[in-house]
Amino acid sequence: MDADKVFKALADPSRRQLLDWLHGDNGQTLGELCEDLDMTRQAVTKHLALLEDANLVVTIRRGREKLHYLNPVPLHEIHERWIGKYERRRLQALHELKKGLEAKRGEGRQPKEERDGQAGIRVRHVYSHHA
Amino acid sequence: MDKPEFVYVTYIATTPEKLWKALLDGEITRQYWGYRNVSDNWKVGSTWRHERAYDDSGMVALVGKVVEFSPPRRLVLTWGVPADAANESKHSRVTFDIEPLSDTVRLTITHDQLEPGSEMERSIAEGWPKVLSNLKTLLETGHTLPKFEFFKQ
Numbered sequence: 001m002d003a004d005k006v007f008k009a010l011a012d013p014s015r016r017q018l019l020d021w022l023h024g025d026n027g028q029t030l031g032e033l034c035e036d037l038d039m040t041r042q043a044v045t046k047h048l049a050l051l052e053d054a055n056l057v058v059t060i061r062r063g064r065e066k067l068h069y070l071n072p073v074p075l076h077e078i079h080e081r082w083i084g085k086y087e088r089r090r091l092q093a094l095h096e097l098k099k100g101l102e103a104k105r106g107e108g109r110q111p112k113e114e115r116d117g118q119a120g121i122r123v124r125h126v127y128s129h130h131a
Numbered sequence: 132m133d134k135p136e137f138v139y140v141t142y143i144a145t146t147p148e149k150l151w152k153a154l155l156d157g158e159i160t161r162q163y164w165g166y167r168n169v170s171d172n173w174k175v176g177s178t179w180r181h182e183r184a185y186d187d188s189g190m191v192a193l194v195g196k197v198v199e200f201s202p203p204r205r206l207v208l209t210w211g212v213p214a215d216a217a218n219e220s221k222h223s224r225v226t227f228d229i230e231p232l233s234d235t236v237r238l239t240i241t242h243d244q245l246e247p248g249s250e251m252e253r254s255i256a257e258g259w260p261k262v263l264s265n266l267k268t269l270l271e272t273g274h275t276l277p278k279f280e281f282f283k284q
Contacts, residue, residue: 026138
């Protein structure tokens with residue numbers, strides 16, 4: 001992994017938004033990605049090339065189409081580099097707590113996957129292991 | 132034609148032969164995956180299984196068949212929970228593509244035919260990046276990242 005490329009690729013809100021779209025719906029064509037974004041096709045193409053060069057996006061051919069996938073492997077390597085094995089579970093518990101509390105407070109404003117009512121359950125689940 | 136649900140890529144400083152062995156040798160998969168990949172005979176049509184190795188249970192976590200076996204370039208396995216062992220229509224499919232570059236190897240994992248919204252789909256989205264970064268570390272440094280306690284989660 002080239003960490004410089006990964007951080008450079010992430011240091012742009014449009015590219016992070018592209019990753020968000022792929023996280024929500026993996027395997028999209030350039031055309032599909034352009035529909036969702038307020039950017040020219042040329043700009044999206046350029047951003048995708050940078051993301052692909054950083055190995056954050058991978059593409060496969062399906063017939064005449066090129067599909068784009070989010071590749072979180074380099075992000076996982078960054079995570080492994082700074083997060084120790086003992087911190088991992090505590091950080092996960094904190095993250096679940098934050099997600100659960102914020103989902104309750106901002107009902108209706110959260111992304112769909114966080115609104116499914118499971119966040120609160122997961123908080124209890126996490127704490128049952130740590131009690 | 133359905134599109135694959137997940138495609139993962141990692142670059143590993145190793146040889147295709149060493150990487151191929153690391154996918155099929157249960158003693159090696161135990162080190163970076165926490166599970167042993169086992170087959171009585173790795174060839175097309177054989178069954179394979181994924182046995183828990185982070186404890187002594189030997190519990191079978193996944194079962195499937197070998198669909199394509201082209202060492203050291205391409206391995207295709209079906210992938211199902213033991214409860215669906217006989218019900219192959221419920222199995223998903225994993226393709227490992229190994230492509231040698233100048234001083235590194237590109238490993239592409241394509242996971243398709245997954246049931247949307249299934250537990251399998253959720254656990255895979257979390258599982259592959261961990262397994263791949265651990266595999267890379269093992270092949271490049273000879274040891275794995277902090278003990279694979281996270282496989283138990």
